[in-house]
Amino acid sequence: MIMESHDSSTTGSQEMERIGQSKESGVYLGWKNLWVMVQDKVAGRRPILQGLTGYAKPGEVLAIMGPSGCGKSTLLDALAGRLDSNTRQSGEILVDGCKKALAFGNSAYVTQDDILMATLTVREAVYYSAQLQLPRYMSKSEKMERAEATIKEMGLQDAINTRIGGWGVKGLSGGQKRRVSICIEILTRPKLLFLDEPTSGLDSAASYHVMSRIIKLAQQDRRTLIASIHQPSGEVFELFHNLCLLSSGRTVYFGSTSAANQFFSSNGFPCPPMRNPSDHYLRTINQDFDVDIEQGFGEKTSTTEVINLLVESYKSSENYQQVQQSVYDIPLQNVGSVEKKGIQKSGFITQCLVLTKRSFVNMYRDLGYYWFRFAIYIALCLCVGTIFINIGSDYGSIQARGSVLMFVVSFMTFLAIGGFPSFVEDMKVFTRERLNGHYGVAAFIVGNTLSSIPYLLLISVVPWSNGVLLCWPTKRYTSLRLLRVDAFRLHDISRKPNDACRKRVV
Ligand SMILES: Nc1ncnc2c1ncn2[C@@H]1O[C@H](COP(=O)(O)OP(=O)(O)OP(=O)(O)O)[C@@H](O)[C@H]1O
Numbered sequence: 001m002i003m004e005s006h007d008s009s010t011t012g013s014q015e016m017e018r019i020g021q022s023k024e025s026g027v028y029l030g031w032k033n034l035w036v037m038v039q040d041k042v043a044g045r046r047p048i049l050q051g052l053t054g055y056a057k058p059g060e061v062l063a064i065m066g067p068s069g070c071g072k073s074t075l076l077d078a079l080a081g082r083l084d085s086n087t088r089q090s091g092e093i094l095v096d097g098c099k100k101a102l103a104f105g106n107s108a109y110v111t112q113d114d115i116l117m118a119t120l121t122v123r124e125a126v127y128y129s130a131q132l133q134l135p136r137y138m139s140k141s142e143k144m145e146r147a148e149a150t151i152k153e154m155g156l157q158d159a160i161n162t163r164i165g166g167w168g169v170k171g172l173s174g175g176q177k178r179r180v181s182i183c184i185e186i187l188t189r190p191k192l193l194f195l196d197e198p199t200s201g202l203d204s205a206a207s208y209h210v211m212s213r214i215i216k217l218a219q220q221d222r223r224t225l226i227a228s229i230h231q232p233s234g235e236v237f238e239l240f241h242n243l244c245l246l247s248s249g250r251t252v253y254f255g256s257t258s259a260a261n262q263f264f265s266s267n268g269f270p271c272p273p274m275r276n277p278s279d280h281y282l283r284t285i286n287q288d289f290d291v292d293i294e295q296g297f298g299e300k301t302s303t304t305e306v307i308n309l310l311v312e313s314y315k316s317s318e319n320y321q322q323v324q325q326s327v328y329d330i331p332l333q334n335v336g337s338v339e340k341k342g343i344q345k346s347g348f349i350t351q352c353l354v355l356t357k358r359s360f361v362n363m364y365r366d367l368g369y370y371w372f373r374f375a376i377y378i379a380l381c382l383c384v385g386t387i388f389i390n391i392g393s394d395y396g397s398i399q400a401r402g403s404v405l406m407f408v409v410s411f412m413t414f415l416a417i418g419g420f421p422s423f424v425e426d427m428k429v430f431t432r433e434r435l436n437g438h439y440g441v442a443a444f445i446v447g448n449t450l451s452s453i454p455y456l457l458l459i460s461v462v463p464w465s466n467g468v469l470l471c472w473p474t475k476r477y478t479s480l481r482l483l484r485v486d487a488f489r490l491h492d493i494s495r496k497p498n499d500a501c502r503k504r505v506v
Helices: 012-022 072-080 122-133 140-153 174-186 204-220 234-239 257-266 277-285 290-294 303-315 318-326 348-365 367-387 395-435 441-464 466-471 479-495 497-505
Strands: 029-040 044-056 061-065 087-095 107-110 192-196 224-228 242-247 250-256
Touching: 029 072, 044 061, 044 072, 044 087, 044 224, 044 242, 044 250, 044 318, 061 072, 061 277, 072 087, 072 107, 072 192, 072 224, 072 242, 107 174, 122 140, 122 174, 122 348, 140 174, 174 192, 174 204, 192 204, 204 224, 204 234, 234 277, 242 257, 242 277, 242 303, 250 257, 250 277, 250 303, 250 318, 257 277, 257 303, 277 303, 303 318, 348 367, 348 395, 348 441, 367 395, 367 441, 395 441
Parallel strands: 061 224, 061 242, 107 192, 192 224
Antiparallel strands: 029 044, 029 087, 242 250
């Protein structure tokens, strides 16, 4: 059932204006009786989300709050269609009133962990991403402009030329990385933006500025924003329109942030004056430290009882009925407006070229990728060269050359593992970008293969020319010549080793 939410006093022009806005407006996301179960090897089958119902409207911000482990990220994952394979989901998720998945590019997800390329600067990371994501009709300068403007919006202009950094390489701070992750995902101004802990690692001033800028952008274009948040300051909390308060996967409260205070007061837990309301709500429903309470260090009523009381009170409230109804209460302009196609993106060739360039720069700057292997190959070649120097040309040298070949092949095989950690990091970036619809698998394979070829050629030349290093400087033979003799004249050597070699080489 889809109902019109506009009241009869709405004038025709206002209605037209609303419909006009809807062309670019966000999506109306509703979920009803959403359950997520996980199959745990130790604990068996257990629920993470227990029959949640709620909605997110265009132009508004829904904050998902609750104690650590209550299921905030799982709710975001379920709504974004990114749950792990060991979980089972049931219930309805409606996008603009339809049970359809959003096309790639219409939604973006800023994950809790910052998965970025450590070797790139802020400008490069955002600009490469702009080239990958922004539509082909935008010129390079426009994409650059958008990237720069977004970096400024997130207050990163002072760190624009700083490398992101990562394991073993100090670069940006945790809060700055968080803002780079947000920058990358808001470049395309997605219709629906999921933010998992957007303010973690930020101080209270930075949290306020970041959140207020994201919300301003969302409101300008009536985008839909859902953010899970741990500890918002009073000012940040006031920016949110709606609040979904969870505890152990159950809804303690869903509704407008302004009415939350009234809900807690009416159930006997008023927010003390001068206390941040969000702190009060979280403190009231945090049961992780109930052990202390049982031992007599805390409140008399256990938190579990408080939570049960609030959950039941919410379920029997009028607000609960309204929320159930609002899931289907799609605004007129959103009815059936769900897009089948994703937003227009850059072309396949552009994506391949950008990925090749980005990957080339990354490999060049990442010491562990090729340069470390390159150095080890040289060192090993010198060692093997020392052992096999003056390899000779007698019958036994054939066996020795066989060993050399074995060494070369083994080095190349085993040292290929050296590039594995960097490859794993690349795969994480790829997974994040692919899930957010930045590009496809084919572009990634082409880009990474093309960028690897020069490096692979460069480093494989070293072990393969090991033969030269091996016998250099010998008086009469070079290993390369002898290897050639071995390959083509093995038969001769085995019959008359010394003569055959001398005839060929001298
Ligand atoms: N795929 C999974 N397999 C097993 N357990 C899971 C899985 N996903 C989530 N959980 C469990 O579900 C619970 C909720 O996890 P979730 O990450 O949603 O919590 P959260 O509220 O986001 O926590 P935090 O605020 O600390 O990030 C946790 O106990 C977690 O261990």
